[in-house]
Structures are given as structure tokens and as C-alpha cells.
Amino acid sequence: MALLEVKDLTIRFGGLTAVDGFEIRIDQSELVGLIGPNGAGKTTVFNMLTGVYLPTEGSITLDGKNTVGKKPYDIVEIGAARTFQNIRLFKDLTVEDNVKIAYHNQMSYNLIQGIFRLPTYWKEEKKAHESAMELLDIFDMKMYAKTLAKNLPYGKQRKLEIARALATKPKILMLDEPAAGMNPYETKELMETIHFIRDKFNIAVLLIEHDMSLVMGICEKITVIDYGKIIAEGKPDEIKSNPNVIKAYLGE
Amino acid sequence: MLKVQNIDVYYGKIHAIKDISFEVKQGEVVTLIGANGAGKTTILKTLSKVLKPTNGSVFLKGQDIKNVQPHNMINLGMAHAPEGRRIFAQMTVLENLEMGAFIRKESKSELEQDMENVFTRFPRLKERRKQIAGTLSGGEQQMLAIGRALMSKPEILLMDEPSMGLAPILVDQIFNIIEDINKAGTTILLVEQNANRALQIANRAYVLETGKIVAEGDAKELLNKDEIKKAYLGG
């Protein structure tokens, strides 16, 4: 059974059909790319997958469960986590707290236990702290733990967003243009990190990106959409040479 | 055209730009490259007077712009397509373009002609002319931002990461357009992460590191320098 199975996904904004009959299948720990011209509907697909937008039509099954009509936070529990095209961090909180918030659902002490500082509180908070530090370490950001998120350099902010998403223990991680605003050197670093994450946590990754070096470099499978419709699917090499994709997206 | 002498810029206590001088000559494409947070945006904002330098001076066409009000910079022929697009999200595409021509007093038909030119460059915008700009996709918004800057018919155009978030085909287009605009007589100061492409179309370049210029010179020469390649071009 596929981890994520999307069928006939469609959304309309007024008269505009932003996504039209989108389909995709992603298996466990697969690295998949989603590309297409600006305004093709990629981010909109993410928004539907994560419950931010309600699709007009179509079905989404994640880990065997239907997610259409579910709230974003419910979908997180089923196992999808994402980053945003325009970074959305908890700007005025520390880096550590950003990650800990994403651990929320892995802790279980209740309001009363929290307020009266019962032993479970201490135990779980300690664990959360340790796990957060571990995660930050992977991104080489341990020293920023007490920094406010808004004071991080841009590239680190993108990384923190990924770390935060990972803290929800997802089965699939969706990254929306993680390399935007990074220079080629930083992009290369990022590519390695994504690989590492996939291997370490054994999760699937769905990636939107315009930087072809990144997409072609790490994706095992790529779906291309234009005007909300799929125009091509396949391995990176096939996509690279697909005339439709060249015409609509890659250019020559 | 543009001459920057020993400027320092602070954000509160953060010393973002440290004693920088450079120059853009009439008709040139000059590019500033550098890592995140190097201070590229800060420089552009200082040039268009959104920020004030604590030291040093900036000359536009020989005139010290120290006492020019920010909103008058465009009257002196400088347009700035800012980082993050900054389009007017609640206005339509058309209105955004009109705002670009805010200071122009020419006849309506002349403005319409210029608008047509923008539309020929970006057919996508024409399709979406009545759409509220805030709902455009990222790339569409980027086109709009450039189109809007062009509507003032600037002599010098400051562009802050125009290719950010654009599809490869559009990145090509944007760089073509930049070359076009330049050929048509507009001087360009370009800030880019996509240093490869920027260096390819630029005449000259400055490399910025934490608020200081660490290298400068002919763009094609820099393209081949090893340190530059390694640090900024991913090579």
C-alpha cells in the first residue's frame, strides 16, 4: 500500500481551477519532486494535502486514512508535516521552543499536571528538551537554541522550519521551495541534509523546488504540473528530456 | 550614474554596512553578490533612501541625494524593485501597474502603450489583469513587481533578487528581460543569489561579505575565479 495516494484532486477559486485532477502515489521513504511553472498550483496541492484548503473534488489517503475534510492538526497526527514557501516560524519564540511546540502531541501531561508541576511534567519536559537538542544538532543549530527565531539568518530559518516539521514525527515531509533565496553552495548543503533526513528517519519527502540542480539531484520521481494539470511524470532523466516540460517549464 | 562613497549603515546597533564604496556607470549592468545577510538588500534600500546611512554619501547623476525625500528618488530616475516583491496585494494587477507610473504625467495613451509593453513581456499578467494581486502565485507576483518598476521608465533600476522563486524558464526570461531593458538604455544594479546568471549578464560585479566588499571587478573574470566559484557558484 502506498503511503500517500491522491486521486482526482481538484480545487476551484471562484472561476479559476487552480488544481485540476491531480494524482500522485508516494511510497514509504520515497523522494518525490513536484515541479511546474509559477502559478501551476504546486503550493495549492500542498495546501490541500495538509488541510489548509478544502479540495473541491478528489480523495487523499495518507497511511490508509482519508484526510479530506480533516483539520491541518489532525493531518499532522496522521503523519504529514510541511514547510512553507514564505517562512512561517514562531518568530518571537526561541529556536528551542519552536521545535518543542512541534513536540506538543508527543507529550501527554495535562493542564493540571502542568500547572502543579507534577512529576510527569518534569519527566516529559526533560525528554522534550533532549529530543529538541538532538534534532537541532542534526541541523548544526544547537548553539542557536536560545536565539529568537526572528534573529536567525535566512538560511537557518529555513532549516529551523524543517527541524520543526520533523519534530512532529511525520511519515511524509513536504518541503515548499526550501532552497529559495539560497546560493548554490547553500543549496548543495541542503541537498545533503535532505538525503540525511530521509535515511535517518526513514520518511518520504515531497519537494517543490525551482532549483533544478536540487530537484534533479535528489528526487527519485518527479511530477510536473501546469495550469493545475499533470503534464508529465517520471524519473528525473525522463522529465529533463520531456518536450512538454521543456516547453512549459525548463525552457532551453 | 551612481556613486557610493564610504557609507555605513546600522540597524540599531547592528553594523550592517561597513564603509562601502562603489560605482555604477551609465548603461552598465552591475551586480552585487554575496551570501545571505551579507548586506545586499541593505545597500539597495540605502540607495533608494528607505534607509539612511550614518556616514558617507551617495551621488545620483552627480547629485548628492542626502536631502532628497525618499518618494522623490523616482523623480530623479531611480526605480527599485524591492526584495520580496512588495506588490499591492489588495489592488488588481492593472492598478499595481498604474501605481508604478504614479509620478508620470504623460497622456493616457502613452501609459497604455507602456502597459502593453509590459504585457508583451509577461503575457501571464495580461491574463490576470483584473485579478487581485495578492492571490497571484509567487512567480506571477514577481513578474508584476518587475513590470511595475518598469512603468516609471527609470534611468536606473535597482533589482533585488528578481529570480527568487521563479521557474527555470522564467529565470531565463527575467535575465533576458534585464538584458533587454539594459539595452534599451536603463542602467541596472542587480542583486542576485543566482550568481552564475547574474555574472553572465553583468558588466561588473562586487562581492559582499558581512557588510564589506571583498572582491570586485569584471563580471566574467569573477565568474572564473576559484574562490568565488567555490563560495557562491556551488562549483
Add this chain to the structure above:
Amino acid sequence: MVFIQQMINGLQVGSIYAVIALGYTMVYGIVKLINFAHGEVMMMGAYFAFLAATAGMPVWAVFLISMLGSAVLGMAIERVAYKPLRDAPRISALITAIAMSLFLQNLALVIFKADPKVMPRIVPNTPIHIGDLRISSITVITFLVSVAFMALLTFFVNKTKPGKAMRAVSEDKEAATLMGINANTTISMTFAIGSALAALGGILYGVAYTQVAPTMGLLPGLKAFVAAVLGGIGIIPGAMLGGFIMGFVETFAKAYISGRWADAIVFGILIVVLSVKPTGILGKNVREKV
């Protein structure tokens, strides 16, 4: 007959709310600030008119002085109190506005003393009779003023260059500046227009209800704000619509339910409307693009 007369009464109250709400919405639309001091500008406008009228000036001069005086006051308030906070958290600006409103109220208290002054009847209140109905001339004037200014402002903001500049500034001051728009002047102009409208409302209110007092701006200011939100804050025709609805609801609640519950009913309706249409009656429901 009584019903129609009550409608006319509602129109009277509603038009005054509408005039004040227009200024409210205008300022909100451009600087995204709930200018709580708006009601106090209205009060000051009423005092300016009171002073001018008791000094024996002709009616047109009374209006002119009051509106000009308030426009200047409005611009001054913006410059002194709001401008330094443009980049501050919005709620801080809101608190400053509240503080400003307290300040003006207490300033008026010190200057004019707390006891209400009786406003000279500069607008004649000869009623117009239509059969058994009576419409006071103030009602007619207020109604016409509110409709006219609504139309004028809508045209101004949407079609003229300074109007478009206002909208651009409202969205992104820095980008507007890059387009060659002087954001400071534009914002000043917004406050001037809004405050002049507040003064107009203040005069009409003072004449209709005979009194000017330091606290007179409080309730109409609040009600006008509610009216603006009801109609969709920032939207000019919405302010007028909201004002009229408030006037009618209030009047009919008083007439057919109970005066004691009128305020609760007004707010109840506001809540129902916002629950169904979260951005007010004419408000556009823009979803945040993620």
C-alpha cells in the same frame, strides 16, 4: 403611520452614525488603526462650532471653522501620537489612540468644564410635514450629507490619483514610497478628511441633541465604530450602510421591544452578522494565501 415615523427617526440617528463612521472607516482603511480618538475629534469639532456660533459667526463660517479646525487637529494628532508608532505593534497604536482620546476628553474638560453647553441652533429645525409625518430638517440635512460624502469618498478613493495613493500607502508604505508617493502627506490628508467628517458629525449631533460636552464623543464614537465594522471596516459604502442599520435597529428596538434592551440588541445583531460574514456585510472574505 407611527411605523413610518419611527423609520424616519431611525434615519436621523442612522445618518449621524453614518457620517461619523465614514471618517472612522476612512482612517482605518488607510492606516489600519482603530482611531479611538475619532469620537473626541468629533467632540472638539462640536466645541469649535459652539465657540464660533456663540461668537455670532454666520452658519457657513461655523461649519468651515469647525471642519478646518478639526482637520488640523486630526493631522496634529497623527503627527504627534501615531506617526512615531507606525512600525510598532498595532495594538500599541490602538492603545495610543485610546490614550489620545482620554487626553482630548480631559483637555476639553479642563478648557470647557464638565457641564454641558447648549448648542445654538445653527441649523434651523423647522419640521417638514408630509401628511401626519414630520421630518426635521436636521434629519434631511444629515441624511443628504452622509449619502453625498459616501459617494464622494468612494469616487475619490477608487478613481482619483490621490485616492489610489492612499490605497497604496495603506497596503505597503515602503513600496508606495518607492512609487513616488509621499506617504506622510497621504496619511495626513487621510486624517484631515476623516477629522473634518467627524466635525461635521459633531455639529449635526450637537444641534440635534442640543448639547456639547467633553464626553459627548464617547458613545457616538463607539457606535459609529460598530457601524463601520458592521458594514465592513475600511469599506466606505459599508460605513454608511452600517450606520443606517444601527439607526434602524436601535429605533425599532426602542419602539417595539424595549429601550433598555436596545444596546444589547444592536450588539447582538452585530455578533450575528459577524458570525455569518466575518468581515462585515460588505466585507470581502479574503483568505490568507499560504
Add this chain to the structure above:
Amino acid sequence: ACGGGDANGDDSGPIKIGVFGPTTGPIAAYGSAVVNSVKLAVEEINENGGIDGRLIEVYDYDTKGDRAEAISTYNRLKDQDQVVAIIGGTISGETLAVKELAIEDNMPMLTPTATAADVTLDAPSIFRACFLDPYQAAAAARFSIDYLEAESVAILYNSDDAYSEGLAESYRSVFNDENLTVTNYIGYTANDVDFSTALTQIRNANPDVIFLPDYYDSVGQITTQIRDMGLEQICVGVDGWDSVEIDYAEQVEGYYFVNHFAKTDPDPTVQDFIAAFAAKYNQEPNALGALGYDATFVMAEAIQNAGSTDGQAIIDALSAIEYKGVTGTIRFDEQGDATQKDIAIIKIVDGKHELVEKLVVE
């Protein structure tokens, strides 16, 4: 409740008394009248040697007519200034607000002007120098029926105010008892300024008279709108109308109200007071001033009779007092109300008070 070490028990130094009322705000005329008259009376007493040689010191505070403000004022008088007795409050609402506290503290309190019935109810330490609302409402109603020959009435009252609501009730019950018609009985709230809705209903019902039990600022606004609407009924009011003629002479011309005294009363006590007040403040006093003046003398005499500044002693002395003042003779019944007070019916003619009738209760 405060310990024995307080200044209260001191036998030397000035005797501190407090007074409070609205000296600013929409009904400032009342508080100012009372405070000014109290000060006038205290000045006269002190010139005559004070109380057993000890001078009286007055602490006065503004309540703006606000009940919560009245409470902080009371606390301040008691805790900070440590007064031994209070003249106040001026209006019923504020007096009712501090009632419970005064009872608890056993604070001798004499209100000159609060007419609402409940003010002295179950309140051993509270006394009042004026008549009560049920009585003045009844007098106004009887006057409407007997003198104005009214067979129907519309009553428009402030439902947020105990005073106004109590008067409306009492007035209505007289009409009901006589089997006459109350065409409209409409409450408005303290914040209302637009009465056109209610007046439209009244116009439609067409009663003989309109009863407006409220303070002068609202009465001014309502009568203006009554005139604007072209209603021709006679309006009848209560002691809260006093001073309405200052700003609204034209609007209330020809209307009637009941009051505590008439300035035109030839009684020499009355005229002496008017002269003294005019000499000090350069203006005519109103009825509330007269009551404040009387209340001060009553209180001073009680303190003198008590021979101490102890609360209970003053209260006991008050209960036994009999004093002839500007507003008639003041003696208190078990409840602490002044019995047998004069009531004056006044018509406003050319912006002046004209005494129509003066009644004394048996």
C-alpha cells in the same frame, strides 16, 4: 471598625466633616449647590465659635454623580481624612451606593437632598433632611389631576436611575388608584440622547400631561425634542428639575415642577439665606443649596449635643434633634427621615420660578 488610636476619638483640633456630590459633569449644579452651602454654613458656625470652641473643617469631593466614584469618595473621607460625620450624598444613586458602608461603619450621615425612599430604610446611621420621592411624586400627581385636570398621562423615565424609576412608579400608582389613564410608561437608559422614538409613541397616544422625573440635563434634552416634535402637552417634573431654567428656559416655559422651597418665599429665614449665599457666591442658591445649608446646622447641633465625636453619640443626638431652618422644621422619625417638610409647586414663567402653591404635610 478602625482601632481606638484614630483621630476620631481626639478631643482637640478641628472637627472634620465630609460632603460629597456631583460638582462637575452634567448635573454639577447640585453638588456645587450643596458643597457651597455647606461651606457657607460652616463659615457662619466657625465665626460664631465653632462647636464648643472647636472649628469645623470640611472635606468635599466630587462624585460626578457616579456611584462607584461615590464609594471611593466615601472610603477616602473615612480612611484618609477620618471625618466624624458626612453630609451627603447629594443625589439618590450615590447615596444608595454608600449606604451599606455607612451602616457597617456606623458613620453618621445626613443626606440633604437624596429623596429616594430606600436611602434611610434599615439604616440606623443615615438621616435625611428632605422629603421623600413617594411624597413628591404623589404631590406632583395630585397637582396634575386637581390643578391641571389631567385624565391621562405619559410617563418617560430613566430606567437606570433609582430616583427616576421610583418617582415614575409612585406617580403612576396615584393615576392607577384614581382609575385614570397612563398612556405610556417608557423607560430610557442613562446614555440615551435621542427620545424621538418614545415621543412618537406619546404623540400617537395623545395624553393630557407628560411626567418627566429626571435631572435637569436630561429634562432639557427631552423638552427640546418635545418642542421640536410639536407636542403641546404640559410637562410636570420633580426636584431634579431645579436649575433647568438656566440653559433651557425657552423649552420649559409654562411647565410645572415640585421642589423643596421657593426662592420667592417671603419667609425671612429664606431671604436671609438667599442674601448670604448671594453675597458669598455672587449667584442665587437653589433648593438643594438650602437643604445643604440646613443639614449642616443640624449636623453641627447634633455634634454639639452629643458632646463627643463618637459616631453613636452623634447618631443618638441626631435622632433627638429639632431644628427650624430655611426649608422648614427638621425633626427625624424612627427611620431617620425629616417629617412634615414643606413642598413647593413651581411654574416656570419667563425663565423664572413662580410659586404656585406651598403645601405642608401633616
Add this chain to the structure above:
Amino acid sequence: MNLNNKKSYIINIVAVTLLYIVLQVLMQNNIINRYYQGIIVFICINVIVASSLNLTLGFLGQLALGHAGFMAVGAYSSALLSIGMRGMELPVIMHLGVALLFGGIMSGVIGYLIGLPALRLRGDYLAIITLGFGEIIRVVINNIRFTGGAQGLTGIPRLANFTNAYWITVAVLAILFALIKSRHGRAIMSIREDEIAAEAVGIKTTQYKAIGFTISAFFAGIGGGLFAHYMAYLDPAIFNFMKSVEIVVIVVLGGMGSLTGTILAAGVLTSLPEVLRGFSEYRLLIYSFVLVVMMIFRPQGIFGTAEFSMDSLMHSPKAFLKEVKKEAGGDDDKGGNV
């Protein structure tokens, strides 16, 4: 970390107790007379009510302008219960405790009911709808018989005094502090920072908004109850819109998201009008002028989001000052969606 925490608890407990003893001694010797004692009680009440609002405003990031309404619900329900309990002759602590708890719960329930529809709205719209609810609560109290209506409610036992007000305030603050520094508190803050991102990491935003709002209403109710038992008189007009504004002002001036800031601001703003009494008619003019000036020069409030602690004061007062200063330099537009 564990050890450090325990130490800071002890330091805080000692400091709070010391302050109490000092004040108590001053009162015994009549250096603080009953009048000033009253002001201190009002400060306590304002601290409770304002810090409860800070939960919605500063931590949840939702602009609510109807807090006086919750105060009113708490005040009236606890007062009515308390009047009913008069005959029971319970010890003061019990009597007051039960009454306050009841007031808090009633207010919390109303807060929850209001919160459900209200919190779907954002920013200024939420502000106005809470304002509307606040007014409705007031009108309802005004118009029902058993609350005493517009005439006010008298006969409330005067049970609140300096000692119990002080310790209740301490308890409320301790609970709020503990709440904020727990996973629930973080969830609440994440909504303030970015609602969409919060949902995207699994925070049930609707639920946490409702929780935040309810707790906030609960403590406002406690504050209201304390108020009722100190004033011994209630009047719906006390809880009008201006009262709500007054509370918002305290929170913003202290710094949204700083409980210690709230304490400081409540102290300053409650005593300022009293201090200025000597200036009589200029009093409120000065007060509002000071407010305007404070906002202009320190728009993020006195403390911003920084918290002052005895601990940090003892270890490095400089570090704390630095943090507060840093807040001043910040260019963030947090609350941008408020």
C-alpha cells in the same frame, strides 16, 4: 535545569513572603493607612484581571475588548452566592474562597460559550465582537431583577482585605506562570505567533484558543469577585467599555506577554490617578498625557515580552536589563494580525 528551577522557586517564594511581611508591618504601624491599603487591594485586583487578560492578549495574541464583562460575571455571581451564604457563618477564607471560585467558574463558562463563536474571527473583528459581548453582559445585568439591575447590588459581605487579596493574587500569578511554561502555554503562544504554522505542527488551535479564553475569563471572574467583596457594592455601569479599555491599557503598557510587566503596570496605573489627586482637574489630563508619551517612547510596553524574576535580578540584573533593552530595539511587528 531541574535544580536551577527549584532554586528559583524558593527564591520567589521567599521574596513574595518577605514583601508581604514588610507591607504587613507597615500597616500595623499605620505607616500605610487604610486608604493606601485600599489602593493596594485595588492593585491586586487589577493585577489579577490584567494578567488574566494578558493570557488572551499577550500570549494567545487575540485582541479582546470585553474583559470587563467577564469581571462583571464573576463579580455578580460570586456576590450573589456570597449574599446567599451570609447565614451560614463560615470562616471568612472558606466563604470568600467558595464565592470566588463560583464567580470564576461562572465567568469561565460564559467565556467558553462566547469564545466558541468569537474566536473564529480575527484581529479587529474579534475585538469588536468581544466588545459587543461585554456590553451585552452589562445590559443583561442591568435588566434582570436579582442583580439589583441598574440600581446596583448592595449588601455584599465585605470579606476581601489586604491579606487575602495579596495571597490570591500570588496564587493566580503562580498558576499563570506555570501554565505559560508548560506545553499548553507553548501551544497558546504558537497561536499568537502564527496560527497557520501552529496548525501545521499539530496544535489544535480552536481548542487552545477556547482553553486560553476560558482560563482568561475564569481569572477575570476571580478578580471581579474580589472586587465585589471589597467594594461591597456592584453596579453594572462599573463594568462598562472604559473598564475593559483600562485593563487592556495595563496589559499593553506592561508589555504584552510579560506577566511581571503587567504587575508593574497595574501598580503604576492604579496608583497614578491617586497620586495625582492633588492636581484635581488636571489629574486625568496628566494621566492620559503620560500614557500617550509612554506609548510613543516604549510602544512594546515596559518589559516587552521579557519577564523579570527575582532569580535573574540576583544573578545578573544586567542580563535582564539587556533583554528589556533588546526588546526596545526590536523591529518586529508582532501583533500584526491583531
